[in-house]
Amino acid sequence: MTSQGAGRKPTVVLVGGIYHSDADKVLRQHATVVALEQPAPLEIAQALTRADAAIVRYPHLINDAVLDGANALVIVASSGRGTDSIDVDACTAHGVAVANNPGYGTVPVSEHAIAMMLALSRNLIGSGKALRSGGAWDKRTQLDVRDINGRTLGIVGLGLIGSEMTRKCIAAFRMKVLAYDPYVPKSKASALGATMVEDLDELLARADFVSMHPELNDASRGMIGEPQLRRMQRHAFLINTSRGKIVRQDALHKALAEHWIRGAALDVFEDEPLAEPSPLWDLENLILTPHVAGLSGDALRELAESAVSQVLQALSGQRPKHLVNPAVWDAARARLACTA
Numbered sequence: 001m002t003s004q005g006a007g008r009k010p011t012v013v014l015v016g017g018i019y020h021s022d023a024d025k026v027l028r029q030h031a032t033v034v035a036l037e038q039p040a041p042l043e044i045a046q047a048l049t050r051a052d053a054a055i056v057r058y059p060h061l062i063n064d065a066v067l068d069g070a071n072a073l074v075i076v077a078s079s080g081r082g083t084d085s086i087d088v089d090a091c092t093a094h095g096v097a098v099a100n101n102p103g104y105g106t107v108p109v110s111e112h113a114i115a116m117m118l119a120l121s122r123n124l125i126g127s128g129k130a131l132r133s134g135g136a137w138d139k140r141t142q143l144d145v146r147d148i149n150g151r152t153l154g155i156v157g158l159g160l161i162g163s164e165m166t167r168k169c170i171a172a173f174r175m176k177v178l179a180y181d182p183y184v185p186k187s188k189a190s191a192l193g194a195t196m197v198e199d200l201d202e203l204l205a206r207a208d209f210v211s212m213h214p215e216l217n218d219a220s221r222g223m224i225g226e227p228q229l230r231r232m233q234r235h236a237f238l239i240n241t242s243r244g245k246i247v248r249q250d251a252l253h254k255a256l257a258e259h260w261i262r263g264a265a266l267d268v269f270e271d272e273p274l275a276e277p278s279p280l281w282d283l284e285n286l287i288l289t290p291h292v293a294g295l296s297g298d299a300l301r302e303l304a305e306s307a308v309s310q311v312l313q314a315l316s317g318q319r320p321k322h323l324v325n326p327a328v329w330d331a332a333r334a335r336l337a338c339t340a
Helices: 021-030 041-048 088-093 106-121 124-133 160-173 186-192 200-206 226-231 249-257 297-315 326-339
Strands: 011-015 032-036 053-056 075-078 097-099 152-156 176-180 209-212 237-240 263-266 286-288
Touching: 011 021, 011 041, 021 032, 021 297, 032 041, 053 297, 075 297, 088 097, 088 326, 097 297, 097 326, 106 124, 106 160, 106 209, 106 237, 106 263, 106 286, 106 297, 152 160, 152 200, 160 176, 160 186, 176 186, 176 200, 200 226, 226 249, 249 263, 297 326
Parallel strands: 011 032, 011 053, 053 075, 075 097, 152 176, 152 209, 209 237, 237 263, 263 286
Antiparallel strands: none
16 A cells, blocks of 8 residues: 555554544554554654654644654644644655645634624624523613624635635625735635725724634734724624634733723634633633634544545655645655665
8 A cells, every 4th residue: 555565554643633533444444553642742752753654633743853753754744724733844854744634624614703703793692691690581672682784794814714704704694895815816806706905904994893714824923913903893893713823812802801892702712722711711702612613523524534645645655635845745755765
């Protein structure tokens, strides 16, 4: 099956587990699997010294410190879409290929963001609390329940998920969509029925809902802070299902506590897992979920199958479909001959 030689199965290290048991079974048919559930960095480093490949799950890290002795390592695959757990530059320097799994979270993440938007606008948390505390029937008109139909949605990041969110919100709720993404042409927004704006501040000032969908990079890291939150309308909501480090949590806490904006919903956080207890817990105008937007049953299976498929492709000498650092592939593949 692989270029490892007829008598030896390759060794694949699972750092933090894998999202679906069916993919795990497939992997074990073709490789010797070393499963590390909650490993310390030293344990990861030791396992990688005898590994041909690894699949890593956030928040565990594959970085320079654990790669020093990984002389046979061909590929590291992310368990999900992003590469937050993988230092791509370090892997490239060590001649290790990196693969991720784009596209599989598009539908579930967009659905989760819409669910958050509906929950915020319909004040589901406040309504449930009022009902449980008694006397809700006499307070129904005071719950400030609002419609999203025809409102203005600001999409920050018009990639796969941002585009899916745009399509759904226009089709289902006749929303007016403003998009901000300096990396895509205006024609893409126009084709989706959205309006591209060149200034983030303009989007923030005009939108009733702001939904974050950018990639995490130097430009987007911390892009929503106190100045940006102050530009939003007081009745507006912020939703983040992308990456936690895009929104400055201290600034958001202040904005919600002092009611600069009406509310927010977060599925991702600056540091994960979120500290327990967290100051965010005390905010009644904030919805929190534990980074589950992309983890529907279908998506979990697809993500795991993609990761396993790409690892097995690499170990058989075939170029994986979603290489993050393609320039290193020849060097990574050359290691197969050395271990055959």
